[in-house]
Amino acid sequence: xxxxxxxxxxRGLSKEYLLGPKRQFGTLAEMxxxxxxxxxxxxxxxxxxxxRDVTFDVRRGEVLGIIGRNGAGKSTLFKVLSRITEPSAGExxxxxxxxxxxxxxxxxxxxxxxRENIYLSxxxxxxxxxxxxxxxxxxxxxxxxxxFLDTPVRHYSSGMYVRLxxxxxAHLEAEILLVDEVLAVGDAEFQDKCLGKMQDVAQSGRTxxxxxxxxxxxxxxxxxxxxxxxxxxxxxxxxxxAFRHYxxxxxxxxxxxxxxxxxxxxxxxxxVHAALSIDGVRALEIPSGSRPVLTCVVxxxxxxxxxxxxxxxxxxxxxxxxAAANPAHGIYSDLEPGTHTIRSELPLPAMAAxxxxxxxxxxxxxxxxxxxxxxxxxxxxxxGAHSGSGCRTVQSRRHGCxxxxxxxxxxxxxxxxATPQRPSRHDGRGALTADAE
Amino acid sequence: xxxPSPWCSKARARNEPAPTAGRPLGPLDPDSxxxxxxxxxxxxxxxxxxxxxxxxxxxxxxxxxxxxxxxEVWRFRDLLLMFAVRDLKLRYRQxxxxxxxxxxLPLLGAGVFALVFGRxxxxxxxxxxxxxxxxxxxxxxxxxxxxxxxxxxxxxxxxPLISKVYFPRVIVPLSAAVSACVDTLVAMxxxxxxxxxxxxxxxxxxxxxxxxxxxxxxLGLGLSLYAxxxxxxxxxxxxxxxxxxxxxxYASPVGYRAAQxxxxxxxxxxxNPLAGLLEGLxxxxxxxxxxxxxxxxxxxAVSCVVLVVGAFAFRRMxxxxxxxx
Numbered sequence: 001x002x003x004x005x006x007x008x009x010x011r012g013l014s015k016e017y018l019l020g021p022k023r024q025f026g027t028l029a030e031m032x033x034x035x036x037x038x039x040x041x042x043x044x045x046x047x048x049x050x051x052r053d054v055t056f057d058v059r060r061g062e063v064l065g066i067i068g069r070n071g072a073g074k075s076t077l078f079k080v081l082s083r084i085t086e087p088s089a090g091e092x093x094x095x096x097x098x099x100x101x102x103x104x105x106x107x108x109x110x111x112x113x114x115r116e117n118i119y120l121s122x123x124x125x126x127x128x129x130x131x132x133x134x135x136x137x138x139x140x141x142x143x144x145x146x147x148f149l150d151t152p153v154r155h156y157s158s159g160m161y162v163r164l165x166x167x168x169x170a171h172l173e174a175e176i177l178l179v180d181e182v183l184a185v186g187d188a189e190f191q192d193k194c195l196g197k198m199q200d201v202a203q204s205g206r207t208x209x210x211x212x213x214x215x216x217x218x219x220x221x222x223x224x225x226x227x228x229x230x231x232x233x234x235x236x237x238x239x240x241x242a243f244r245h246y247x248x249x250x251x252x253x254x255x256x257x258x259x260x261x262x263x264x265x266x267x268x269x270x271x272v273h274a275a276l277s278i279d280g281v282r283a284l285e286i287p288s289g290s291r292p293v294l295t296c297v298v299x300x301x302x303x304x305x306x307x308x309x310x311x312x313x314x315x316x317x318x319x320x321x322x323a324a325a326n327p328a329h330g331i332y333s334d335l336e337p338g339t340h341t342i343r344s345e346l347p348l349p350a351m352a353a354x355x356x357x358x359x360x361x362x363x364x365x366x367x368x369x370x371x372x373x374x375x376x377x378x379x380x381x382x383x384g385a386h387s388g389s390g391c392r393t394v395q396s397r398r399h400g401c402x403x404x405x406x407x408x409x410x411x412x413x414x415x416x417x418a419t420p421q422r423p424s425r426h427d428g429r430g431a432l433t434a435d436a437e
Numbered sequence: 438x439x440x441p442s443p444w445c446s447k448a449r450a451r452n453e454p455a456p457t458a459g460r461p462l463g464p465l466d467p468d469s470x471x472x473x474x475x476x477x478x479x480x481x482x483x484x485x486x487x488x489x490x491x492x493x494x495x496x497x498x499x500x501x502x503x504x505x506x507x508x509e510v511w512r513f514r515d516l517l518l519m520f521a522v523r524d525l526k527l528r529y530r531q532x533x534x535x536x537x538x539x540x541x542l543p544l545l546g547a548g549v550f551a552l553v554f555g556r557x558x559x560x561x562x563x564x565x566x567x568x569x570x571x572x573x574x575x576x577x578x579x580x581x582x583x584x585x586x587x588x589x590x591x592x593x594x595x596x597p598l599i600s601k602v603y604f605p606r607v608i609v610p611l612s613a614a615v616s617a618c619v620d621t622l623v624a625m626x627x628x629x630x631x632x633x634x635x636x637x638x639x640x641x642x643x644x645x646x647x648x649x650x651x652x653x654x655x656l657g658l659g660l661s662l663y664a665x666x667x668x669x670x671x672x673x674x675x676x677x678x679x680x681x682x683x684x685x686x687y688a689s690p691v692g693y694r695a696a697q698x699x700x701x702x703x704x705x706x707x708x709n710p711l712a713g714l715l716e717g718l719x720x721x722x723x724x725x726x727x728x729x730x731x732x733x734x735x736x737x738a739v740s741c742v743v744l745v746v747g748a749f750a751f752r753r754m755x756x757x758x759x760x761x762x
Contacts, residue, residue: 009492017760018760027671027673028671028673028674028677029673031671079759080496081496082602082603083494083496083603084599084600084601084602084603084759085756085759085760086496086498086499086756087496087497087498088498089498090497090498091495091496091497092495092496092497093492093494093495093496094492094493094494094495094496095492095493096493097493098493098494100602100603102601102602103601106597106598106601106602107598107602109523109527111526111527111530111531112523112526112527116523116526119519120519120520120523123515123516123519124516124519124598124602124604125602126603126604127515128515129515129518
């Protein structure tokens with residue numbers, strides 16, 4: 001998509017923030033007194049370089065994602081490029097009209113009607129009045145609020161509010177669009193709509209710089225990504241590679257056994273070590289749908305009965321898989337005191353790519369755990385082709401993390417009036433019964 | 438049935454390797470546009486056509502005093518109007534009397550002044566009904582005071598916008614001044630009824646009314662530019678401002694005439710530029726003795742100087758707004 005023409009040229013851009021004076025003046029009076037006493041004294045400040053010597057080019061039509069952890073300088077770069085704040089050094093050249101999409105609803109006022117807010121918000125985003133007039137109907141249609149145009153927006157449902165706000169922003173005519181986490185709001189349907197609009201923008205040949213935390217969105221939208229670390233560029237390149245660097249930077253490319261988050265501990269048993277391996281090779285990056293082997297080293301101090309269990313959680317700590325890593329009949333009962341190695345294969349289902357945590361616990365059903373280590377291991381599930389359609393999944397709250405292939409049944413078209421056989425209500429005994437209608 | 442799967446990433450196919458990947462970035466020579474193109478197209482790739490068009494926008498650090506950049510303000514004139522309209526609409530929305538407040542407030546104020554200074558203190562009113570005298574004074578005063586307080590606090594109330602969106606910051610206090618001006622003009626419209634009711638005839642001096650209003654606003658705006666910029670770093674300003682306004686109200690000929698001030702204090706009294714301007718406005722509206730030319734020239738000069746100094750100080754402090762707010 002991108003041509004050879006430059007859209008943005010950034011050279012040695014730096015931004016220094018004052019973290020407050022070494023001598024703090026709480027009030028104007030203190031400052032005045034100080035000034036009178038020491039007329040030539042210059043304030044010394046603690047400083048922080050939020051951006052340091054950042055140099056990059058963005059070509060026309062390129063969609064660049066800027067990623068990095070909190071405090072890496074993403075927002076500062078955004079603020080400098082959008083002229084909210086001045087750089088401390090360096091220079092940025094922007095070849096074209098710049099538009100900013102920021103938090104949805106910036107500049108909206110609850111007391112004003114939808115119509116008034118369209119004009120206000122549009123002007124704030126930098127549109128001329130004539131421009132808003134021209135695209136007014138389009139915006140209203142996009143937001144689907146025509147009936148409520150003259151109602152104050154504080155009476156709007158949150159969905160209508162967000163739709164209207166995005167509608168205004170989305171119709172900004174700019175050659176260079178700076179976007180800051182706008183898609184972080186709204187329901188899944190609306191996020192999809194926003195993403196779709198953003199893709200349209202990207203495909204129409206406009207240049208987009210997109211600041212985001214969201215891996216899924218950046219992968220979907222951006223043709224390249226830039227990773228910032230402590231105000232400097234750590235990587236520029238393909239989004240997949242950028243995120244690999246990002247994870248490595250966050251120490252997230254899998255992590256070896258770590259027992260710091262041991263929540264319970266009995267004197268009889270302890271997990272000493274745990275590791276995953278594939279084909280005998282220790283692995284922290286697990287291809288989706290593979291069968292890694294979990295090796296758990298357990299120290300038995302006193303002969304006791306226990307079972308080993310594994311819990312796999314998503315990045316957001318939501319448990320998604322539970323495995324009892326036991327011998328055939330459930331419980332280890334005859335392990336002599338000493339160190340033992342328990343090995344079990346985990347037949348993982350097709351999982352969305354991303355980071356997962358593994359909790360390991362030793363215990364008995366209906367009894368307190370004897371040993372429980374939260375986040376004992378961290379693995380990185382690599383994307384894989386899950387199905388014939390070759391789809392790739394990314395961990396997301398919207399689509400879940402475990403992928404199963406639905407099998408279309410040959411007799412799935414049922415004549416009208418016939419009662420389809422469908423599994424439904426749980427009958428309480430663990431079996432599914434057909435619902436008698 | 439073929440339903441596009443939500444897991445399918447359509448964008449994937451377009452994700453060609455990034456054009457900037459692994460490419461050394463050359464230094465930028467601000468004097469030569471050619472360098473930009475050449476520096477970013479190394480290697481065997483076809484040479485980039487050097488961009489002839491200069492960048493639409495160059496962002497670089499500035500320091501010290503800088504120009505007012507009025508052209509940029511003009512570019513954002515629509516926003517200025519939108520802000521002013523927003524302020525006006527919001528002030529009287531959800532009120533039973535609505536815009537009538539613009540007229541009611543100075544009427545009440547003038548009533549109080551007429552009672553206190555006219556009836557109780559029995560100050561002479563030089564042939565004009567005391568109520569009118571106070572109303573005319575309040576018109577000018579409200580313009581100055583409205584501009585100063587609204588514009589002075591405007592940066593703080595609009596802080597969420599300033600830290601998120603770019604526009605020339607001066608738009609914010611300017612729009613507050615515009616909305617104060619609109620209020621005053623509406624209140625002034627009531628004179629169409631009041632003057633005939635009190636049998637006061639207009640004199641040719643009425644033509645000077647816009648000049649007085651302009652100067653009052655220039656003074657108020659100049660002070661508020663400085664105050665608002667300072668209030669970003671020092672919230673103390675928002676505490677001092679009301680006290681200053683209260684003091685000025687009594688130190689200016691609003692509820693009484695400047696002539697009432699004892700001769701011994703006249704020289705000091707006239708140091709307040711508001712004295713000349715308010716007396717001038719009252720003379721233009723109600724007739725009587727014109728203000729002394731010296732006092733008027735002095736007031737005009739002070740107002741202009743205050744505005745220019747305020748504007749440049751604002752520009753100077755402006756670059757820290759987004760960082761501090």
